[in-house]
Amino acid sequence: MTDTGLIAKYNIPGPRYTSYPTVPYWNKQQWDPGKWCEFLALSQQEEPVKLLALYIHLPYCDSLCTFCGCHKHITTNHAVESRYIDAVLTEWKLLAASLDKHSSIQELHLGGGTPTFFAPEELKRLIAGIKSVFPFTGSAALSFEAHPNSTTRKHLEVLHEQGFRRVSFGIQDYDPVVQKAIHRMQSFELVESCHKQAKEVGFTAISHDLVYGLPKQTLSGFQHAIRCTLQLKPDRISLYSYAHVPWIKGTGQRGYSESDLPDPDLKREIYEVSRQMLVTNGYVEIGMDHFALPGDSLAKAAGEKQLHRNFMGYTTKSSGLLIGLGMSAISECKSGFAQNEKSTARYLELVESGLLPVTRGHEMSAPDMEIRQHILNLMCRFETEIPEDTLLNRLELELQLSELISDGLVEWEQNTIRILPKGIPFVRNCCMAFDAYLKDLNPVKQFSMTI
Ligand SMILES: C[S@@+](CC[C@H](N)C(=O)[O-])C[C@H]1O[C@@H](n2cnc3c(N)ncnc32)[C@H](O)[C@@H]1O
Ligand code: SF4
Structure with missing residues (x-):
């Protein structure tokens, strides 16, 4: 099948799998914070070394970028900062x-949101x-997201002093037409200046976020964005x-129409x-979108099959x-x-009343745990082993994977399911074959398109 045929066939709504089960399928619409604390205590009892990710x-x-899908709160009132930091520390x-x-x-x-708003x-x-x-452990990895428009040298210096060595800058695209459509104007010169300052201050892992598929984007415009990025050579x-x-309330994806995409x-x-262009210029593709x-340590970890997600x-x-910690934050x-309250006002109220702001969550079943591991393996190493004592229904899985296998995107050899190089753009579709929940809800209304 041609690439165009494959895209037409597999470009369907589907999760990005930062968790399994994905948030719309969680089983606790009202998660009791007391029960969540029991879960936390139990999971620490089982771990010999108590290492946390925070x-x-x-x-x-x-300012609102109209393409943004993150949980954010737009305001120009910086008086909100100290109350919010107090609440996070209380939580x-x-x-x-x-x-x-x-x-x-x-x-x-x-x-975030924008850490450099603070x-x-x-x-x-x-x-x-x-x-x-x-x-923090001696080798702790500390990172933050920085908006070039609000990042000052002082931000970089203070966070470096606190042990931060990784920063990711939100770039998206350098094309002014796209920037206007998404309501986010930022010049290459500004990004260059932030990037150079981060290096001077001592950051050793600088990352740039780019987004393809934005409104008004063209191939030549985005090639220019990649060339600009290559000029600065970020580590990631x-x-x-x-x-x-656009159906998710508050995303602000309203400044353009579908026909602009x-x-x-x-x-x-x-x-x-x-x-x-990235591979030709020495970058290694690791996992999905990265x-x-x-x-870089992430590339080394991928090479050693030690990548996590x-x-x-x-x-x-x-x-x-x-x-x-913080409004909308998810714990695992x-x-x-568990996920925290998604309204900033309500989050602050709950914490200031001495309550944990957890509002929803999911209690894992044994099959959930096995499927979570397979999806992680596929996202991080493009292959997974089905154990002899699997809790999955092999026949059902074979059926779900059959089209991907016959289209030459995936192979199933003995107990190993492997995504072939041609199948890498379709990794989300492969994960969907394992997902036991997708049949229950209409994915069209929940997720973005897989390609
Ligand atoms: C929280 S934002 C970054 C920090 C900062 N607020 C900024 O905009 O520079 C994290 C990244 O998520 C990505 N992002 C946000 N909305 C997205 C969307 N709808 N689709 C794909 N990526 C998105 C962008 O690349 C963005 O830089
Ligand atoms: S892209 Fe960043 S700055 Fe823009 S609205 Fe989203 S979180 Fe805020």
Whole structure:
């Protein structure tokens, strides 16, 4: 089948699998925070070493980018900063009571929204408060998301002093026509200046986020964006497929119409040409949507089949426990997931009343745990082993994979299911074959398109 035929066949709505089960299929619409704390305590009892991954969601942004699918809160009132940091630190202390007192933090990521919306001094206070409860391990990986329009040298210096060595800059595209459509104007010169400052200050892993499939995007325009990116040579590049999810309230994806989006063939071509340019210029493709220079720790981990994935994306560290703090943040332990309240006002109210802001979640079944592992394996290493004592129905799985196998995208050899090079763009479709929940809800209304 031609590439165009494959795209037409497999470009369907589907999850990005930062978790399994994916959020719309979680079974606890009202998650009791007390029960969640029991889960946390139990998962720590089972772990010999108490290493935590911590994600802190900092939701505020000064201006709305109309393509954005993140949980954010737009305001120009910076007086909100200190109340929010106080709430996150209160939440951390409330949660810490359920964690082993010998815990330490091996990974910390500040995401958003826009962490650089906050003043450097507030971010310093946040990190000091986090450290006052549990220490960081000696090799802890600390990272943050930075919007070039609000990142100052002071931000970079203060966070570097606190132990941060990784920063990811939101770029998206350099084409002014696209930037206007998504309401996000930022020049190459500005990005260049932030990037150079981060290097001077001592950041050793700089990442750039690009998005293909945005409104008004053209092949030549995006090739220009890739050339600009190559000029700065970031250690890592996230090349995200634009997730068009206008039905999710508050995403702000309203500043353009469907007809402004590149059609699926052009979108795929933009990805393939960009991928080729990156690989030709020395980048290694790791997992889905990600590239890194060969010396980067993520590329090394991928080469050694040691890549992991959680809500924060790909990581080199495997941690049994991910704690999410802040509005909408998600936590994960062996037996389940929990998500915090998604309204900033309600999040603040709950925490300020001394309550954990957990509102929904999922309790894992034994088949959920097996499927979660297979999906992780496929996303991180493009293959997975089906054990002899699998809880999955082999015949059903064979049926679900049969088209991908006959189209030459996947092979099933003895107990190994492997995504072939031609099948890599269709990794989400392969994961969907394992997903036991997709049959129950209409995926069209839940997810962006897979290609
Ligand atoms: C929280 S934002 C980054 C931090 C900062 N707010 C900024 O915009 O620079 C994280 C990244 O998610 C990606 N992103 C946001 N909305 C998206 C969408 N609808 N589809 C694909 N990627 C998206 C963008 O690449 C963005 O840089
Ligand atoms: S892309 Fe970043 S700055 Fe823009 S609205 Fe989303 S989170 Fe905020």
